[in-house]
Amino acid sequence: MTWLGTEGPGTTPFQRVLGLRPELQPLVNEYLAVAWAASDPVVLELCRLRIAALHGDRSQQRLRHDTAVAAGLTEQHVAALPQHHDSPLFTDHQRRCIAYAEQYVIDVHGITDAEAAAIRAETGDDGFVAFTVALGLFDGLGRMRLALGLDDDTPDEDGPILVPTPRSDAPAH
Secondary structure (H helix, E strand, O other): OOOOOOOOOOOOHHHHHHOOOOOHHHHHHHHHHHHHHOOOHHHHHHHHHHHHHHHOOHHHHOEEEHHHHHOOOOHHHHHHHHHOOOOOOOOHHHHHHHHHHHHHHHHHHHOOHHHHHHHHHHHHHHHHHHHHHHHHHHHHHHHHHHHOOOOOOOOOOOOOEEEOOOOOOOOOO
16 A cells, blocks of 8 residues: 555556656666566576565565566575575575675675675676666665555465566667
8 A cells, every 4th residue: 555645557556656657667667677688587586585575575575577487486495585695595696696685785885896796707797787787676666665655565365476577668779
């Protein structure tokens, strides 16, 4: 439930809030689509879920993006996220990315040169930028949702909810 007194068009509470400023919805959609397309969907989903947990956003923790599930994300991974540092379910790369995402949300100044360099070595500079931009989107949009009172906007269902990963409508360059 939002704190706003009016809503715009849309199928989800977040879309209805953005519907109050319809020029923003396609920009947000495109930005998210590009971020999702530029990185490993399993790593992004693990990081998005960890950020949602740090924010205390239960509704976002229930969502699973379809490309991440298709690429191998399991509910065992999701359940083990709090123990990602030593769980055998995660690769070293996934562990580094999740730890980087945590530090990004908790205190971005605490990210060390060594942590950034390790991820850059695995993804390249362009991949590192894409990954960091995606984290910024997840963190910023998550905080925005919470600030607007949208922390309980998923249907009352048990278990995870599969949602489509944002995809670009823009023509390929």
